[in-house]
Amino acid sequence: MFKLSARRRARTEAAAVITLAATFAVPFVTSSPLVFSILNQILIAIPAAFSVFIMLRMNLLTFAVPAFMAIGGYSVAIAAANGITDAIALAVLSFAIPAAVAAPLGAMVLRLKGVYFVLVTFVLTEITQLTLFEMPWLTGGSNGLVAIPPTTLLGTSLSSNRAVLLLATALSLVAALIAVSLTRRFREHFDAIGENALLAQSLGLIVWRYKALGFVVAAGLSGIAGYSLVNMLLTAHPSSFSPISSVNYIAYAIVGGSGSIIGPIVGSAVLVWAANLFNNHGEYSPGLFGLLITLFVLVGKDGIIGILSRLASAPLASDASSPGRHSKAAAVS
Amino acid sequence: MLKVDNLHVRYGGIGALRDVSLNVAVGETVLLIGANGAGKSSLINAIIGLVPTSGGTIRFNERELVPISCAERARSGIGYSPEGRCVFPSMSVTDNVLCGAFGRGRKRQLQALDWLKSIFPLLADRAGQPAGQLSGGEQQIVALARAMCSLPTLLLLDEPFLGLAPIWISRISNAIRELQRRGTTILMTEQMARPALKLANRGYIMRSGEIRRAGTAVEIRDLALAEEYL
Numbered sequence: 001m002f003k004l005s006a007r008r009r010a011r012t013e014a015a016a017v018i019t020l021a022a023t024f025a026v027p028f029v030t031s032s033p034l035v036f037s038i039l040n041q042i043l044i045a046i047p048a049a050f051s052v053f054i055m056l057r058m059n060l061l062t063f064a065v066p067a068f069m070a071i072g073g074y075s076v077a078i079a080a081a082n083g084i085t086d087a088i089a090l091a092v093l094s095f096a097i098p099a100a101v102a103a104p105l106g107a108m109v110l111r112l113k114g115v116y117f118v119l120v121t122f123v124l125t126e127i128t129q130l131t132l133f134e135m136p137w138l139t140g141g142s143n144g145l146v147a148i149p150p151t152t153l154l155g156t157s158l159s160s161n162r163a164v165l166l167l168a169t170a171l172s173l174v175a176a177l178i179a180v181s182l183t184r185r186f187r188e189h190f191d192a193i194g195e196n197a198l199l200a201q202s203l204g205l206i207v208w209r210y211k212a213l214g215f216v217v218a219a220g221l222s223g224i225a226g227y228s229l230v231n232m233l234l235t236a237h238p239s240s241f242s243p244i245s246s247v248n249y250i251a252y253a254i255v256g257g258s259g260s261i262i263g264p265i266v267g268s269a270v271l272v273w274a275a276n277l278f279n280n281h282g283e284y285s286p287g288l289f290g291l292l293i294t295l296f297v298l299v300g301k302d303g304i305i306g307i308l309s310r311l312a313s314a315p316l317a318s319d320a321s322s323p324g325r326h327s328k329a330a331a332v333s
Numbered sequence: 334m335l336k337v338d339n340l341h342v343r344y345g346g347i348g349a350l351r352d353v354s355l356n357v358a359v360g361e362t363v364l365l366i367g368a369n370g371a372g373k374s375s376l377i378n379a380i381i382g383l384v385p386t387s388g389g390t391i392r393f394n395e396r397e398l399v400p401i402s403c404a405e406r407a408r409s410g411i412g413y414s415p416e417g418r419c420v421f422p423s424m425s426v427t428d429n430v431l432c433g434a435f436g437r438g439r440k441r442q443l444q445a446l447d448w449l450k451s452i453f454p455l456l457a458d459r460a461g462q463p464a465g466q467l468s469g470g471e472q473q474i475v476a477l478a479r480a481m482c483s484l485p486t487l488l489l490l491d492e493p494f495l496g497l498a499p500i501w502i503s504r505i506s507n508a509i510r511e512l513q514r515r516g517t518t519i520l521m522t523e524q525m526a527r528p529a530l531k532l533a534n535r536g537y538i539m540r541s542g543e544i545r546r547a548g549t550a551v552e553i554r555d556l557a558l559a560e561e562y563l
Contacts, residue, residue: 005461006425188424192432195421202381202415204407204483205435 004260004309012305013180016262020046020173027162036161040232042272043168047175048225049252049264051218056258057183058214059194060110063246064121065222067128068098070241072223077145077236078138085152087167091174094227095220102219106212125243132238144237151231164232171228175221180261182217186210255296257303266304334359334518335380335487340389342372342379342542349375351542353389357487362509362519366526366553367539373522374416375542377491380520381413382406393487408436412485416492416522418472420479422465426456429464429475433482442482449478452511470501477508481517488512490521494528502528530554 004012026039048065055062072094079093109120132139139145150159151167158167183190189210192200201207230236248271256267274292278285300307335357342350350372357363365373378384380391382403391398398406407413412433420429430449434442450457453474459467464475473493480488493509494502502525509519509532523529530536536553538546546556 188428188432189435191424191428192421192435195423196419198383199415199419199421200432200435201403202383202407202413203433203435203479204404204437205432206402206404 008309009260012260012262013184016176016265017173017180019262019265020169020176023169023172024166026169027165031162033161036165038273038276040165040168040228041276042269043165043172044225044228044232045249045252045268045272046172046225046265047221047228048249049256049268050175050179050261051221051225052249052253053258053261053264054179054182054190054214054218054221056253057190057194058211059197060211060214061118061250062121062215062218063118063243063250064124064219065225065249066241066243066245067121067125068102068219068222069226069229070128070132070236070238071098071101071219071226073226073230073241074132074139074145074236075223076227077148077230080148080151081145085149087151087153087158087170090151090227091171091224094223095178096223098223098226099216099220102216103212106215110208110211110215122243122246125241125246129238129241129243132241139238140236142238144235144239146235146237148230148234148236150234158231167231168228171224175224176261176265178217178221182214183261186213190214251293255293255303257305257307257309259302260305260309263303263305270304334394335520336390336392337376337380338390338392340376340379340391341387342375342384343387344384349384349542350379350386353539353542353544355537355544355547357518357520359486359518360516361534362513362521362532364526364529364533364536364550364553365520365522365539366524366529366536367522368524370541371539372542373539374491376539377413377489377520377522380406381411381489404435407483410483410486412480412483412488414473414476414480414488414490414493416495418469418476420464420467420472420475423463425461426464426467426475427460430456430478430482433479434484437483445482445484449481453478453508468501470497470504473497473501473505474508477505481512486518488517488519488521490519492522492524494523494525506532526554 023039023043026035048069051065052062075097076090076094079090084090105124109117112120133141150157152158158164189205192205193207193210197207229240233240252267252271253264254267255271256265257263275289278288281288337353337355340350340353341348353376365376367373375384379386380398382398386399393409393411396409421432427446430446431442434445455471455474456478459471464472467475477493493505497505506528512519521529530550530553533550535549537544538553538556546553548556
């Protein structure tokens with residue numbers, strides 16, 4: 001995985017937050033339903049991709065994002081159906097409940113490494129699906145929970161298309177701030193675990209503690225994505241959280257670039273937009289989408305941000321032929 | 334400071350260490366020499382907690398280490414520089430060194446870093462460079478500095494000269510002497526016994542997972558010469 005220099009890292013973190021903050025302006029400059037629809041999908045995908053991003057920082061590939069999205073989404077739907085419709089309360093709930101569920105789960109699954117961890121997180125998503133279908137008294141079973149009351153803020157209903165988009169933007173921004181805070185505060189810890197967990201342990205790092213922290217926060221971010229999705233659809237249905245959708249969230253993080261916080265935003269934007277574009281080609285759509293992901297992975301294993309970073313570093317790298325510039329060039333690569 | 338008694342380590346059905354006992358006093362530098370597979374690294378790894386023991390005790394400053402985790406052992410004042418350097422390749426030199434003092438607080442980490450930069454100027458010259466881009470000798474300096482960053486009372490060095498050119502062996506030796514002058518207690522393993530014995534007060538010769546001989550550096554040099562370790 002590529003690593004940015006400290007200065008570039010700070011710039012990309014600022015760019016991620018500014019990009020999402022700037023999205024607040026979109027509903028005021030256009031009312032195109034297509035733009036609203038695609039942007040909503042992107043903004044739902046971003047917190048989910050952040051969830052994958054945090055786990056990848058520790059070299060853990062998780063397929064559990066849809067499971068925690070479902071827990072967050074259904075929690076919000078149940079709360080709204082029971083009269084709690086305040087946006088802030090629901091946002092807190094959508095983060096806290098998946099995080100609380102993840103804490104004891106993490107104690108079990110984080111003992112596993114590599115392919116075993118991947119398999120268990122996938123099974124976790126399958127079990128969540130089964131639970132959604134088999135507990136109709138709570139989840140509505142195969143019908144899901146429908147006609148969920150719209151979210152409110154200070155007593156005002158957020159049911160218009162513009163309000164839904166603004167809420168999705170706010171939730172994405174909150175998710176970005178959480179992801180930036182976490183990965184900035186514990187950058188060395190996560191990097192060390194990602195590169196060599198055993199070595200990190202021998203240097204005094206209590207590895208399980210940081211893995212658990214990452215897992216819990218990642219679950220909370222997935223829950224926020226679940227809230228955003230349920231708020232857009234005003235329905236919580238098992239099919240919205242299918243296990244196979246976890247592949248998309250992983251693709252968003254990897255194609256965008258898992259070495260930088262802005263990678264999941266870029267990956268989500270590019271792939272959601274491309275998926276919508278390919279939808280015009282009917283049965284060829286999944287094939288074209290798969291081809292695009294394959295192309296990105298073959299051309300740039302560090303994702304779009306990795307490619308852009310290398311291009312931006314190229315002039316400095318060529319300067320490195322002069323002896324005095326060696327360390328500077330290497331520092332930015 | 335460190336007392337190992339009747340230690341046993343097994344990898345599956347194979348005994349890597351058998352009934353190993355040694356002690357290291359405050360301020361000493363003790364050398365473990367032996368051929369490949371003698372059990373030197375297994376002993377160091379057992380002390381830091383990277384491999385489980387199957388019998389015996391390890392006491393550090395009167396505290397039994399066997400029941401406590403690897404990370405807790407490091408936090409109790411043991412610095413560790415593993416065999417083959419093992420830097421975090423894509424992390425910067427500065428970040429690598431700071432990783433040596435996890436959980437000690439940012440202020441103490443940065444104070445230790447400043448001190449280490451005064452001993453190893455390389456750390457300042459290459460501060461932002463990914464450690465994986467350094468030469469083997471430079472990486473060894475980073476690994477040594479990282480092990481020192483927590484200001485440990487006991488430093489475990491596993492083959493610090495492995496695969497290094499003579500110029501780097503000399504530089505690393507000077508760095509170890511500097512640490513000795515500052516009162517650091519060191520337990521090191523080395524196949525290249527000749528340069529390592531110049532640094533040691535005492536030594537042990539290991540073979541087939543057992544300690545065969547013990548003595549002062551001079552005695553060990555003579556024994557090692559007789560047994561063709563040098």
